[in-house]
Amino acid sequence: MGRLLLNLDYPMVLIGVDPGGTTGIAVYDVPSPDELPRLAGYYQWADSWTIAAQLMALKSKVQKQRPDAQVAFVVEQFDNRPGIVDPDFTPKYIIRDIDRDMANEQVFYQTPSQAKNLVKPAHRGTPDGLKRFGWYQVGMGHANDASRHVIVFLVEKLHHMPTILKGWPRRDN
Amino acid sequence: MNPRKLTKADLESVAGLPSRQAAEQLGVGKSTVNYWRQQQSLGVLDALQPEAGATQLEAVGEGVPTTAAEVTDFLNKRGISPVTHRINYSFGGWDSGDEVSHSFKATASPLPPAPAAVDWSEATERIRTFEFIPATKEFLTDVAVIQPTDYQIGKTDVNGGTLESTGRALQSIANFAEIVKDKRPRQIVVANTGDIIENFCNTSSQLSTNDMDLPNQVSHAFALELEILKQLAALADEVTYATVPSNHGQWRSGPKQNLGDSHADWGIAIARQVAGAISLSAIDNVTVQIPVQHMESMTIQAGTTRIGLVHGHQKAKPESMGDWWAGQDHGRMPTWDADILLVGHFHSMRLYQSGDGRWVFVGPSSDPGSSWYANLTGHTSVAGMLTFFTENGAWSDLAIV
Numbered sequence: 314m315g316r317l318l319l320n321l322d323y324p325m326v327l328i329g330v331d332p333g334g335t336t337g338i339a340v341y342d343v344p345s346p347d348e349l350p351r352l353a354g355y356y357q358w359a360d361s362w363t364i365a366a367q368l369m370a371l372k373s374k375v376q377k378q379r380p381d382a383q384v385a386f387v388v389e390q391f392d393n394r395p396g397i398v399d400p401d402f403t404p405k406y407i408i409r410d411i412d413r414d415m416a417n418e419q420v421f422y423q424t425p426s427q428a429k430n431l432v433k434p435a436h437r438g439t440p441d442g443l444k445r446f447g448w449y450q451v452g453m454g455h456a457n458d459a460s461r462h463v464i465v466f467l468v469e470k471l472h473h474m475p476t477i478l479k480g481w482p483r484r485d486n
Numbered sequence: 487m488n489p490r491k492l493t494k495a496d497l498e499s500v501a502g503l504p505s506r507q508a509a510e511q512l513g514v515g516k517s518t519v520n521y522w523r524q525q526q527s528l529g530v531l532d533a534l535q536p537e538a539g540a541t542q543l544e545a546v547g548e549g550v551p552t553t554a555a556e557v558t559d560f561l562n563k564r565g566i567s568p569v570t571h572r573i574n575y576s577f578g579g580w581d582s583g584d585e586v587s588h589s590f591k592a593t594a595s596p597l598p599p600a601p602a603a604v605d606w607s608e609a610t611e612r613i614r615t616f617e618f619i620p621a622t623k624e625f626l627t628d629v630a631v632i633q634p635t636d637y638q639i640g641k642t643d644v645n646g647g648t649l650e651s652t653g654r655a656l657q658s659i660a661n662f663a664e665i666v667k668d669k670r671p672r673q674i675v676v677a678n679t680g681d682i683i684e685n686f687c688n689t690s691s692q693l694s695t696n697d698m699d700l701p702n703q704v705s706h707a708f709a710l711e712l713e714i715l716k717q718l719a720a721l722a723d724e725v726t727y728a729t730v731p732s733n734h735g736q737w738r739s740g741p742k743q744n745l746g747d748s749h750a751d752w753g754i755a756i757a758r759q760v761a762g763a764i765s766l767s768a769i770d771n772v773t774v775q776i777p778v779q780h781m782e783s784m785t786i787q788a789g790t791t792r793i794g795l796v797h798g799h800q801k802a803k804p805e806s807m808g809d810w811w812a813g814q815d816h817g818r819m820p821t822w823d824a825d826i827l828l829v830g831h832f833h834s835m836r837l838y839q840s841g842d843g844r845w846v847f848v849g850p851s852s853d854p855g856s857s858w859y860a861n862l863t864g865h866t867s868v869a870g871m872l873t874f875f876t877e878n879g880a881w882s883d884l885a886i887v
Contacts, residue, residue: 323667342621345670351621358612366609375618381667381720 337455445480679830680732794824798831
């Protein structure tokens with residue numbers, strides 16, 4: 314599971330996926346290494362069976378408007394955490410579908426914990442880490458999780474400087 | 487041999503007891519208790535236990551299956567099939583000397599139901615209301631210009647034939663696309679300064695040296711221009727394609743036997759076909775421009791810069807094109823008020839100033855070279871396409887790609 318970072322170049326569209334009973338999807342348009350990405354769309358869907366198909370349809374829709382951009386997917390992988398009684402295995406089935414139906418796509422998996430510093434407030438009273446970027450959507454918790462994974466990918470894999478400067482947690486804050 | 491299986495319930499019933507006491511209570515050896523407690527601490531006990539809903543089957547003595555075919559039959563009679571169950575089985579047996587006895591054990595766990603087939607149309611319908619709002623493109627530069635010239639499709643020479651010329655042209659476009667992605671201009675100008683095909687009416691040797699007949703030269707050049715525009719259309723808001731008549735493009739009955747006016751030219755004909763093809767496609771940001779009737783040159787608007795195009799066969803030397811331009815200016819001909827004049831024909835890069843600080847660019851070619859010229863003078867030129875960026879009549883980032 315997980316593929317190498319191959320042939321990914323600007324401009325690109327990153328589609329974040331937070332698979333689960335309700336799957337969150339966040340689409341980011343990343344025009345260049347020098348500009349802040351735009352949250353180009355987001356939604357949540359409470360149906361696991363068509364998520365992989367939806368992602369492919371989404372890619373097709375995006376490419377009609379951005380034919381010059383590469384499209385890649387950033388997906389939260391499933392961790393069976395110790396101590397969780399009766400965990401929801403839906404993400405496993407969604408990831409199975411993604412692996413099967415999107416074998417030729419650029420799909421990057423990230424562990425849930427990689428996005429944790431954009432969830433937990435660094436200090437008591439500080440807001441959700443995602444709010445620093447201006448991409449927090451009220452009532453869209455799963456789509457927000459998908460956004461967090463895109464941000465982590467931008468920062469950790471692409472070293473996207475505008476994103477880092479915009480709101481990536483620093484030691485001095 | 488594996489130790490006897492202890493279940494989670496077994497282990498819970500002796501929780502807290504030392505291994506020896508637990509073993510006595512369960513009627514197994516101390517090492518068995520230790521083994522299963524270790525599995526439990528590793529968190530793999532569940533995986534080693536029979537799955538929920540699993541069916542245990544055992545048979546001893548008469549009618550015990552001893553072959554795979556008999557096993558299938560044995561399980562089928564009990565309503566178990568590999569299609570519906572995951573099956574593990576093993577054979578056992580012993581020989582007492584007088585008789586041989588067989589045994590058989592199987593565990594059959596029902597498989598989860600197969601996932602429903604994905605309905606792609608349903609998935610498409612579900613994202614129908616999703617609206618993608620792309621980032622606003624920020625232009626870093628105004629206009630990028632590329633000057634393809636003198637492909638001379640059909641010609642063969644020291645650097646190959648049509649295949650090699652096409653490869654060179656597409657490589658130049660790919661290199662240009664990389665530059666454009668980085669600099670992000672608002673407009674791209676593709677200024678083809680002629681000699682798109684080799685034709686058969688320049689020298690008599692073309693009849694034997696060309697690797698393509700005339701109809702194929704024309705259709706190949708058309709496909710190449712269309713491919714170039716398809717690749718570049720996505721990279722800027724506005725793409726302008728322009729071309730001018732040339733000596734290899736002219737409609738002729740023989741060497742230097744012109745038959746029509748300046749528009750009786752294969753390059754112009756291809757440009758018209760390209761315009762038609764673009765109008766039928768989904769590409770809506772490409773415009774095609776050709777000179778007005780009876781004219782061999784033209785000027786196009788590239789942002790705030792005016793760029794003149796002429797093939798160059800009007801003069802014998804590239805250095806003379808400045809003088810030609812001066813005359814055009816005086817006669818208020820199409821290129822009279824251009825800031826930069828692009829010239830093809832000479833296959834060798836030149837760059838010089840003319841008049842009131844205007845510029846003449848003579849572009850390199852994509853053709854397979856000229857052994858005739860090399861034999862005559864010893865000179866050869868770098869192949870490729872000239873590219874530069876322009877704004878307010880000035881140019882920058884000149885390169886051969």
